[in-house]
Amino acid sequence: MTDIEHTAREGGWIRCFLFEGANVRGVIVRLGEAWRQIRQHDDYPVEIAQALGEMTAASALMAGDIRMAGKVSIQMRGGAVLKLGFAECSSQGHVRGLARWTDAGGDPFAASALSDAVLAITIEREQLGQRYQGLVPLEGASLAQCLEGYFAQSEQLPTAIRLFADAQSAAGLLLQQVPPEGGKRSEHDALTFDHARILAATITADELFTLDAEAMLRRLFVEDDVRLFDPVPVRFQCSCSNERVAAMLRALGRDEAFAALGAEGLVEVHCEFCNQRYAFDAVDLEQAMRGDASASGSTSQQ
DSSP, X not given: OOHHHHHXXXXXXXXXXXXXXXXXXXXXXXXXXXXXXXXXXSOOOHHHHHHHHHHHXXXXXXXXXXXXXXEEEEEEEOOSSEEEEEEEEETTOEEEEEEEEOXXXXXXXXXXXXXXXXXXXXXXXXXXXXXXXXXXOOOSSSHHHHHHHHIIIIIOOOEEEEEEEOSSOEEEEEEEEOOOXXXXXXXXXXXXXXXXXXXHTTOOHHHHHHSOHHHHHHXXXXXXXXXXXXXXXXXXXXXOOHHHHHHHHHHXXXXXXXXXXXXXXXXXXXXXXXXXXXXXXHHHHHHHHTTOTTOOOXXXXX
16 A cells, blocks of 8 residues: 555545536545544533534535635634634645634534624635635535535536535535537537436445445446546644744734743743644744744654
């Protein structure tokens, strides 16, 4: 087994596919150890963990679909149950996520919990230097239905999404009818998408959690000619670093940064994604204020 195959088997994978002869594409995502590493960073209630797992799987589905180097994040704020949910995946398969919740309990995507909530999708494409953010209407009884509405309204792309998450795994399936060259949609494409959407609606959580991609596509689309692409391994990876923390402290300004020095003579910054702790003393702060590349605090895991 190669390193890539081992990483994909243990951490998870993203696999894209398309229907030959039709402008219909899809993505399958399964997150194993990558999801468990995200989940272990806090004691999430069952409903919150499920919502965060689905958000993480959804970000991976979309990252697999952007077709160039970049990353996708999904963020929800202001819900009556889910106060903050954030999941991010890069096109290289690096995922991270976190959630903050209230004591209200219940389904985070119930209509009664969404009256003041905002759901946003941010797509960053590195080669083009582009950053796009769209607000997602919180209409539907699930995250998948909200995202289907977003693609239909904002992207004009007929889309079907299935999302599942439990304590051990998070997984998802995305189907889209995409514009052909020239932009003129065909009846054949629409019929192929509708056919695929109906079949995809039958997939179960257990199938997405356990079947490999080849077996899954054979079971779903037994009469269709589907091309499956190589997997992109997925793993948990946080983007925090000494350099990023130093830049953040520099952005605060000298007075505020030095005012934050505690009784032990340290400014401590804690990463909520990976529990990494960064500690900067007065010398480190001085270097950070000068933009010195050598500025670095001590680090430790909590």
